[in-house]
Amino acid sequence: MSHVLAAVAWPYANGPRHIGHVSGFGVPSDVFSRYMRMAGHDVLMVSGTDEHGTPILVQAEKEGATPRVLADRYNRMIVEDLHALGLSYDLFTRTTTRNHYAVAQELFRTVHRNGYMIEQTTQGAISPSTGRTLPDRYIEGTCPICGADGARGDQCDACGNQLDPIDLIDPKSRINGETPEFLETRHFFLNLPALAEALGQWLRAREGWRPNVLKFSLNLLDDLKPRAMTRDIDWGIPVPLEGWEDNPNKRLYVWFDAVIGYLSASVEWARRTGDPEAWRKWWNAPEDSGAGTTPLTYYFMGKDNITFHSQIWPAELLAQNGDGAMGGRPGTFGRLNLPTEVVSSEYLTMEGRKFSSSRSVVIYVRDFLSRYDADALRYFIAVAGPESNDTDFTWSEFVRRNNDELVAGWGNLVNRSISMAAKNFGAIPAAGELTQTDEAVLAAVRAAFTTVGDLIARHRMKAAIGEAMRAVAEVNKYVSESAPWKLKDGGQVEKARMGTILHVTLQAVSDLNTILSPFLPHSAQKVHELLGGTGVHTPMPEIREVEDLDGGPSYPVLMGDYTAGVRWESTPIESGRALAAPKPVFRKLDPSVVEEELSRLSS
Numbered sequence: 001m002s003h004v005l006a007a008v009a010w011p012y013a014n015g016p017r018h019i020g021h022v023s024g025f026g027v028p029s030d031v032f033s034r035y036m037r038m039a040g041h042d043v044l045m046v047s048g049t050d051e052h053g054t055p056i057l058v059q060a061e062k063e064g065a066t067p068r069v070l071a072d073r074y075n076r077m078i079v080e081d082l083h084a085l086g087l088s089y090d091l092f093t094r095t096t097t098r099n100h101y102a103v104a105q106e107l108f109r110t111v112h113r114n115g116y117m118i119e120q121t122t123q124g125a126i127s128p129s130t131g132r133t134l135p136d137r138y139i140e141g142t143c144p145i146c147g148a149d150g151a152r153g154d155q156c157d158a159c160g161n162q163l164d165p166i167d168l169i170d171p172k173s174r175i176n177g178e179t180p181e182f183l184e185t186r187h188f189f190l191n192l193p194a195l196a197e198a199l200g201q202w203l204r205a206r207e208g209w210r211p212n213v214l215k216f217s218l219n220l221l222d223d224l225k226p227r228a229m230t231r232d233i234d235w236g237i238p239v240p241l242e243g244w245e246d247n248p249n250k251r252l253y254v255w256f257d258a259v260i261g262y263l264s265a266s267v268e269w270a271r272r273t274g275d276p277e278a279w280r281k282w283w284n285a286p287e288d289s290g291a292g293t294t295p296l297t298y299y300f301m302g303k304d305n306i307t308f309h310s311q312i313w314p315a316e317l318l319a320q321n322g323d324g325a326m327g328g329r330p331g332t333f334g335r336l337n338l339p340t341e342v343v344s345s346e347y348l349t350m351e352g353r354k355f356s357s358s359r360s361v362v363i364y365v366r367d368f369l370s371r372y373d374a375d376a377l378r379y380f381i382a383v384a385g386p387e388s389n390d391t392d393f394t395w396s397e398f399v400r401r402n403n404d405e406l407v408a409g410w411g412n413l414v415n416r417s418i419s420m421a422a423k424n425f426g427a428i429p430a431a432g433e434l435t436q437t438d439e440a441v442l443a444a445v446r447a448a449f450t451t452v453g454d455l456i457a458r459h460r461m462k463a464a465i466g467e468a469m470r471a472v473a474e475v476n477k478y479v480s481e482s483a484p485w486k487l488k489d490g491g492q493v494e495k496a497r498m499g500t501i502l503h504v505t506l507q508a509v510s511d512l513n514t515i516l517s518p519f520l521p522h523s524a525q526k527v528h529e530l531l532g533g534t535g536v537h538t539p540m541p542e543i544r545e546v547e548d549l550d551g552g553p554s555y556p557v558l559m560g561d562y563t564a565g566v567r568w569e570s571t572p573i574e575s576g577r578a579l580a581a582p583k584p585v586f587r588k589l590d591p592s593v594v595e596e597e598l599s600r601l602s603s
Contacts (some may be wrong), residue, residue: 009301022303053254091557098550114328116319141168189226429499532577
């Protein structure tokens with residue numbers, strides 16, 4: 001058994017999240033975490049809403065609200081949406097908790113004490129019309145290195161190089177299109193050049209990463225420069241140093257504090273579950289945590305966040321540990337583990353266009369789930385999502401996948417096998433002597449536990465669900481060729497053979513339900529109950545209203561007890577267990593859905 005940290009990207013609380021967001025961070029991390037728990041590992045899956053930075057201020061101004069009111073509104077909305085999707089967080093929290101403030105400030109102090117935060121004068125971008133600081137990502141222009149249009153003030157996606165806003169050719173504000181002014185300002189910079197050698201050694205030692213992620217990350221080493229970790233802004237975490245902490249217009253950079261959320265959420269989870277030091281089993285070495293094995297840590301996000309997870313966050317950890325050129329020693333948290341893997345997905349587009357809330361090219365999670373089942377969306381993301389290349393969501397493909405694969409494949413197998421057994425036996429029939437064909441189909445399903453599990457563990461979700469559905473097709477073929485319905489009117493021997501075939505089929509259905517449960521948790525519980533099962537087969541998250549541990553305002557969190565539920569193994573079904581005629585598990589969609597949704601989108 002290993003301790004496995006699933007560190008899931010923090011959705012930004014300036015609006016509702018769309019299905020492109022959850023295809024990158026949400027469903028892949030949940031499939032992985034559910035499988036790892038079922039396989040016997042001790043998983044800690046954490047995240048929360050990211051609530052600091054200029055985008056919150058901009059949206060709050062648009063909506064006529066304070067930043068805190070805005071963050072409260074969208075924090076709750078996002079919590080409800082992720083709950084509806086069935087994402088099994090051990091803790092989904094937020095970055096405006098006092099616990100997070102304390103953890104982020106302590107990490108900053110340690111990095112500063114170790115010599116990796118250097119104070120420099122720089123040119124800050126200001127909006128001429130509002131006087132507000134413009135963050136790097138809110139400035140676009142032409143890349144001075146490759147000449148690509150649309151380069152951001154922090155990096156160019158076309159060539160992958162880090163940039164500063166002042167370097168852009170013809171820079172413009174993404175908020176209102178005006179040309180920013182650049183004024184001198186003092187800030188703390190993370191001394192990336194002093195961490196370059198340690199960062200390079202760590203990256204070059206990575207194995208098993210998706211090639212596109214590792215290549216991009218290694219390219220970041222070519223031009224490492226100090227990076228500002230404070231901002232001229234009044235919404236965020238105060239800079240915890242004398243002469244700075246009382247300045248109302250200086251705050252920690254949102255990307256400095258957001259990635260620390262993985263640690264602060266782990267600390268909060270430990271405090272909420274009664275063992276304040278339990279987080280160390282996922283963050284410290286075994287000799288320091290008593291975990292027994294080196295923890296495995298996986299970070300899930302979209303490709304636009306690779307920089308912050310394979311460069312900035314590891315650099316912060318190295319600096320905190322004192323492992324850069326300046327030396328130093330770990331702080332209060334001890335030596336912290338660097339990521340085992342940065343699991344980044346590509347982009348999900350929609351009907352050939354990039355998701356854009358401002359341009360109404362968007363399908364919000366909440367709207368989607370008001371019309372379609374959560375498992376239908378989870379299935380599409382698993383089988384056709386942007387795992388290693390950009391993928392286009394189209395309504396026609398969604399309907400096809402739902403009807404031809406989920407309903408006609410898995411749903412049909414479940415429905416017809418249970419229906420035949422309920423109608424002809426009223427219960428799970430006993431099995432007689434098995435033929436080679438019976439043994440072969442059971443062996444094929446049992447083998448899928450190893451095949452599918454190995455693929456999920458290596459973050460190959462598309463291949464994993466492909467193998468699971470291939471096994472579903474094998475069982476459907478077995479039922480069709482065995483034709484148990486032809487034996488119902490025969491004598492005692494034929495009826496016994498029919499019972500054997502149905503017993504074998506229901507055993508396969510039960511095992512396949514286990515194999516598919518990380519992908520389809522809602523329907524997995526239903527299938528378990530249709531097979532006469534009781535209790536929790538697939539644990540689900542809960543929304544809990546909690547008080548801030550250190551005296552701040554209350555807020556909703558996602559938590560859950562995931563110790564119950566089925567293990568990742570074949571479990572013999574119980575002959576004689578009563579069965580009733582089943583209701584369909586999945587809904588077949590009318591083809592008219594496509595035109596309806598395209599019409600809704602265009603309007």
